[in-house]
Amino acid sequence: MTGPPDRSAGALFVARRAVASIDRDVRTRVIATLTARFGDLDRAEDALQDALAQALVTWPQTGVPESPEAWLTTTAKRRMLDALRRENVLAGKLAQLQTDSDRAPVPADFGDPADFTQTPLPDERLGMFFACTHPVLRIEDRIALMLRFVAGLTTPEVAHALLIPVPTAQQRLVRAKKRIKALGVPFHPPRPDDLPDRLGGVLRVVYLMYSEGYARSTGSSHIRDDITAEAIALTRTLYVLLPCAETAGLLALLLLTEARRPARVDSDGRPIPLSDQDRMRWDADLVAEGTRLAESAAAQRDAGAYTIQAAIAAVHAEARTADQTDWAQIAVLYRLLEAHDPGPVVRVGRAVSVGRAFGPSRGIEMLNRLASNAALDRYRPFHVARALTLAELDDHDGAAAAYRRALELPGNEAEDDYLASALAGLGRDP
Known part of the structure; x- marks a missing residue:
């Protein structure tokens, strides 16, 4: 604990400040942990909200735990178990959960909420990535789910990001959650043999999200910086959870593309072609990071389409002027890319x-x-x-x-x- 028990107004202020400081990453990790265990997004959301409310009652009396995330996870898990018991349904599921719990090693932070240490909880968000981008869902529903449950946006924020009314965003989320529940979509990563096929779907959703922010399909402005920022943040998370060539390749591609952002539109907001951009305005730090990732991805055996696209972006980034661009090398890379993705856009x-x-x-x-x-x-x-x-x-x-x-x-x-x-x-x- 961070301090001795205290029922004073000061302790209440500290507890409220601690709850308010719980960021989106913590909330999404807690929900991911709960859904990995219980397979129910609605119950996980409700349980997290209950746990946050309970924290405002408990923490002023006991002090803020050293690991608020672990406290919230354990408290929310208990709320979900209590709810299942009260409803007297899913008895078989409870038995299975107990069996799984008995067989699996129990993290230290799943002990009494009053005894938490800084031991990190396992990050279950990789399973959330694959559940929210499952191929049984419509593509627009996958993007909404990713923004809501992996990026951690509120439903109104999802609506704003997608330029749709809040009721429409709610309908997409409800529809997707019902389909996930009805079809038993698992909240864990696919088996190693299935990973290459399923990973492509995850990467495509994030790529489409970035593309919409990069050059909007509708509206008055050309770029949506909030959408591109969310897509990059999601890709960074995915790369940490699953560091392979294609996650590195996609992150490199997005960073190298985002590096051009300061030079992509003129003072009136109109797009500036790549050949006419002031390359001195490109973000040098993003270029350096993206280039390192592109080189790392290209050196791996499982390099694919996103790695090749990152290599193309890196060739553009290497040229100090448009005239110095090595178009012959880019043409070769596109020929390699066409072998992976023979679609018309390529x-x-x-x-x-x-x-x-x-x-x-x-x-x-x-x-x-x-x-x-x-x-x-x-x-x-x-x-x-x-x-x-x-x-x-x-x-x-x-x-x-x-x-x-x-x-x-x-x-x-x-x-x-x-x-x-x-x-x-x-x-x-x-």
Whole structure:
């Protein structure tokens, strides 16, 4: 304990301050521990709230424990067990939990809440990552769950992050929790044999989250810094819990991309193309950290698509000016990436890199071969890539048509302004 028992107003103030200081990481770890044991997100949330309320009653009398997280975990676990007993249901589950508890070593902090030390609790959030991104859930529900239960945002904060009404966020969370419960989705990492397949789903959700913050699909502004920050924080947590090539690769990719943030928009908020950015404004610390992670990931045997994308970002970061970019190396990396992910978006990236390395005629030839792809016809960056390449070839009519098609597709208003300006720069009307 941090001090002797005291019922004074001072002790109450200290207890309240201690409860208020419990951050999102602690709350998410406690919920992850409870769901790993009981498999019920709703009960885990309620039990944590009960434990926090109990702390305001108990800590002024006993003092703040040395490990508040352990105290909260144990108290919340007991509340969940008591609730199950009172309802007189799930008797078989209680018996199984008791059997599991008897067989497994009990952490020291699962003792009496009055006797806690600083012994760290096991971090169960890796299981939460996999439960919240399970393939049986809709992609929009996975993102909402990740923000709510892994990032630790409140439901109104989730709604704000996703630009949806609070009731809609509540509906997504309730729907996802019901599906998890009905299908018995486990709150623990998959078996080693299943890990490669399942990890991809986790990484994709975080990547999509970052992508939405990096270039918003709707709205007035081009960038959402709060969303990119949450995605990076989640990736850092995932990398700590599961340090492998692809988690390192994704973290490297996000950091190297985020390093460009100070130079990505002009004073009016319009996007600045990579070739025109002031690289002196890039965040040198993020570049250094991202490059180290990219090199570490590339040296591992299980390197995959995110590691290759990180390598591409690192090549961009190494160039002091746009003209010094090693596009030939990037083209090779895109060819390797296509072997892992032969999707149309990767093919667009490869076509652009080939055009930069070996001339716009080669680039437009590859882009034109992709023009019949229905998904790419609805993909704004594809038409922007064609417009830029055609402009290099002095085909201003073709470039204008490509810009107009891009403007027909959904995007944020800042990006619309940039495309309209580019179109005007060709001497053409929108």
